[in-house]
Amino acid sequence: MLNRGRGRGRFGLRLRKIKQFFSLPAAAWDYAVGKWHGLEASHEMLAEAAPLQLAEDAVAELEGEWRKLEEQQAEQVTGEWSGQEKILIERIRAETSRLNRNNVTRTEAYRLMYQRHPELHWAMLAHLVSRNGGWNMTDLAGEWLPQLLPGDKRQSVFLLLEHANTFIFGDAYPQLLLYEESVRMQRPLFHLLPAFRITRFMKPVWEQFWRRRDSVPLTVALIVNEQHFIEQRVVQDDYFRKNVLDTLFFGMQSLLQLNAVMFPYHYTEGERELRLAGLIMEDFDDLSERIEFGKSLYAVLFGVPRVRGGALAFAANGRHTGSRADYAPHLFARVRREPPTALYKERLLGGKLLPGAAPLYSPELRDAWSNQNLETAKREDWFGSADGILPYFRKLKLPRSFELTNEYGLLLNKIELAVLAAQQLRQEGHP
Template sequence: MRTREKTPLESLKEELKVKSKAASGASLQDGYVTKEEKIILEKIGLKTRELNKNNGTRTKAYFDFYQQHPEIHWAFLGHMVSRNGGWNMTDLKGEFLTRILSSKERNAFFAFLERGNWLIFQDAYPQFLVYEESLKRHKPYFHLFPHLNISVFMETIWNYFWRNHDTYVLTMALIINEQSYLEKRVVQNPRYKKEVFGKLEFKLQDLLSFNHILFPYAKKNLIGQTLHQFDSFNERILLGKRLYAVLFQNQDRLKLVIDWAKHHPHTGSRKDYWPHIFNNVNEGIPGFAYQLRLKSCQLRPGARRIYSPDLESAWKNVSQEEAEKGDWFEDVYVIGYLEENNEIFDGEIKNEYCKTLERLELAALAKKAISILE
């Protein structure tokens, strides 16, 4: 009886199982590199550091790369998710959260968001640059990944992509990789568990469904998804898969989102997508009591716009400590996330987001009232 040949994906899974056993308990090691490879590594390191200054430079770098290499879908997904990271950062200096959180709490939240954003970029962007160098030289250079502290999981995946051009598997692998990379370094980090995850306000945001990932496009439209359990690795992976589906399943809508991104440079202010509600200039009058302004995603008659500062005026650049070394890839169960499902996601989020804004405004108003009474 003739044996059925394995599909490329089945062969990849078997290869990854072998690699996981080799990676288990081992650390990424620097081996011999040629003079040419050393120059490549130095160039990649320099460019990554230059573009990893803040959320704005990272977000732009992702989009610039995607426009050069549209076959790398994660670059655009990463760009849009990074925009949301910037909006979350400036929210901490905006209209609502300045009333709900103390200055110490807001600084802790920013440190948490910034560290995660910085870590993902310094892991993902060098992979893109190695791919770019491989294209220039017409041969794969992914064997350089260990010298950049990049997981053997991604080295295996990129080599697979080089041979098979499977954009879905590459995108899923990058989602798995980045969330796995963050798990120990940020999510399980004792500092953030105490200062962020342990805070009532983090749970309050979760309760308010304020963890929306929004993809704006033409005429003030939004699509996206909501994450309810950031500290759940499984939920973050599933969110990534849903976000990819929302963004790439409908090609006509994808073009509209890309067009929006081209015409709206990322500033970090939510004014970027809804200038009818948000402004990066504070229109409030000092000394006047706060009054409710929102109703059904419209400003009430005569109401001033909600303050949403741009990133540059909200936060200074931060010097980050070097990323922790080590390969996360030990458990083969993550390979299951590479499987494609055919579920359709329409991405409807506008109504939910509008309700969230109103609840957040009420929470900010209540908190301010309580602090005045105290």
């Protein structure tokens, strides 16, 4: 009886493998069809697009200012401010610190800043990218990744994300608040930027924006600045290189969902139809790729009316919690429906839940991670020469394909298959 049971088990395993083998062409066909529909949807939306433009005279003016800076030392913080200026500086520092507690507070701060000043395109881009950062953080404590990564690895990935988010907010938000105060006082206050140790690269950009109110050069400059800001402080940091970026598991970025940034731009509750726009990054390590990636996201978000309208409506109507149920309640739940010790069973087909399957657990940030008391970022000025940054100001292209709905369904299926495979290995006694 025992041998017969083992025989049936081996036969069952072989049968499953045969079924998987014959299902591959169908899966490949479904993916190809979905990819084609995504490309078609992208082309349809591109026909309505109003591409963003980097004005040549604006860039030429900035180049002249940046070249003047090449021969100068970074401005020293002397403390030679008036009494009112000192009060303002301390107020901005305190407000930035208060809102930099966690991903949820940062994300909402960006949204409210854009709501008050819609000319600050970067604030809305940062809000939506920060939402993605929160979803990545909670994935580490959600349905799948605890079954794929040990606790110390998940902690290290969280700290990488938290440091990058915290450092960018700590550098960018004082700039936004200083602009807001300039608007209130009806005069530019950008001579105070050195008080917050902001790179000298940004001062002529803000001064030009005050005169021209051209959102595009400012947004590109903030993208360039923030990616340079985290390059040495996070991406090249010894701890994160050793524990995250140079490890084998980080090569599986698609399983971590770290390489995709998505803008939900359509959801129909009754039909449970979700539409996503965005892009997938190939190499997080590459500074230039991160900058071009950010520029392309900006081009899609503010250059494609259907994406912009849908994403802005999503941001305005849905509170950010960190849970993926924020944008896909038909797939994810903030409360776990099944005990974490239960054997995981396949729940997805084509990126949708199988009939009767429980939704995937995606906790809110507050239930996944506590607030972190991080060290203050080093404030050395990264700017060296105009030649190093001018290539980023030559063009702002719309990508050919940015409709990610099908890609996202495929990604979910891949992660689930990885979880099932890992579970099978553990059952067979493999470490």
